[in-house]
Amino acid sequence: MSAPSKHHYIPVFYLRQWTTNGFLCEMRRVQDKVVVHSKAPDGTGWKKDLYKVEGVAPEFTQHFERAFMHMVDTGAAQAMRSITGGNIDLPVRERDAWIRFLLSLLFRNPEAVAEIQGQVLTLHRESRQRLRENYDELRHPDFPATLEEFDARTDPNAGAIAASNFLQQLMNLEGIANRLVRMRWGRLELWGSRHTLLTSDRPVCLPMRFKKGSIAFLLPISPRIAFTAAEDDSALEALARGDHTEMAFQINRQVVSQARQYVWALDDRALAFVRKHICSLPDRQILSDHARQLSLRRARGGA
Numbered sequence: 001m002s003a004p005s006k007h008h009y010i011p012v013f014y015l016r017q018w019t020t021n022g023f024l025c026e027m028r029r030v031q032d033k034v035v036v037h038s039k040a041p042d043g044t045g046w047k048k049d050l051y052k053v054e055g056v057a058p059e060f061t062q063h064f065e066r067a068f069m070h071m072v073d074t075g076a077a078q079a080m081r082s083i084t085g086g087n088i089d090l091p092v093r094e095r096d097a098w099i100r101f102l103l104s105l106l107f108r109n110p111e112a113v114a115e116i117q118g119q120v121l122t123l124h125r126e127s128r129q130r131l132r133e134n135y136d137e138l139r140h141p142d143f144p145a146t147l148e149e150f151d152a153r154t155d156p157n158a159g160a161i162a163a164s165n166f167l168q169q170l171m172n173l174e175g176i177a178n179r180l181v182r183m184r185w186g187r188l189e190l191w192g193s194r195h196t197l198l199t200s201d202r203p204v205c206l207p208m209r210f211k212k213g214s215i216a217f218l219l220p221i222s223p224r225i226a227f228t229a230a231e232d233d234s235a236l237e238a239l240a241r242g243d244h245t246e247m248a249f250q251i252n253r254q255v256v257s258q259a260r261q262y263v264w265a266l267d268d269r270a271l272a273f274v275r276k277h278i279c280s281l282p283d284r285q286i287l288s289d290h291a292r293q294l295s296l297r298r299a300r301g302g303a
Contacts, residue, residue, distance in 0.1 A: 010045030076101030
């Protein structure tokens with residue numbers, strides 16, 4: 001089996017909802033310009049070897065993509081078929097797969113992956129340096145007697161492996177997952193809108209604020225339908241009475257403003273809108289400065 005080096009951070013099954021005759025409109029930010037191309041879903045929203053683990057045996061370099069991400073997207077594809085078909089009351093397996101997919105969208109893009117990998121590698125390097133300088137004091141009873149023996153038994157790629165494992169843990173965050181389970185799920189259908197919904201490389205609206213209120217979680221899942229999750233039914237009921245065109249405009253503005261590089265659509269009619277709004281919001285912060293400094297201080301042995 002060939003190694004899957006083409007890693008889709010926005011998966012093909014999801015982008016396929018915006019296709020016409022097998023192609024969708026890709027609006028891509030290149031420096032200060034937005035260029036337009038017609039693309040097949042397999043030809044966009046990916047980066048080569050994004051989740052590759054360097055330095056391990058060849059059969060394990062693509063394990064994250066081949067095993068974990070494949071599992072995430074396969075389960076989510078079935079769940080999204082159910083949701084777009086009108087079934088929100090998903091069986092447990094589909095529900096769990098959908099939650100995992102929603103969480104993955106927060107962390108699987110190239111910028112987040114690079115930030116997470118960089119931080120974990122830094123912490124690993126600092127903690128190893130502290131251990132090297134204080135081996136006798138910090139040595140666990142199960143560790144070898146000398147630093148040389150410890151180094152000989154330690155995988156030199158342990159930092160890269162730890163980064164991959166941590167990324168997987170983030171996509172299974174129990175706290176957020178449990179909160180999503182308790183929320184009221186719904187479908188926002190905007191068949192009366194003059195605008196179709198767009199999607200992007202930051203498609204999750206967390207939260208999504210409308211003029212008459214807000215909901216905790218929103219994801220466009222087709223040009224006319226968005227998945228929603230709210231704390232109670234009242235928010236979803238308010239949306240059902242809202243103006244379709246106005247709501248589609250607000251969703252599109254959020255989805256495009258938080259995009260970094262890509263926006264996808266049925267066609268290029270929203271090109272001027274995309275050029276005006278793309279990347280106009282700061283990217284979602286993955287690691288706060290406080291958390292970054294605190295973890296670094298602990299890796300170095302501080303309180």
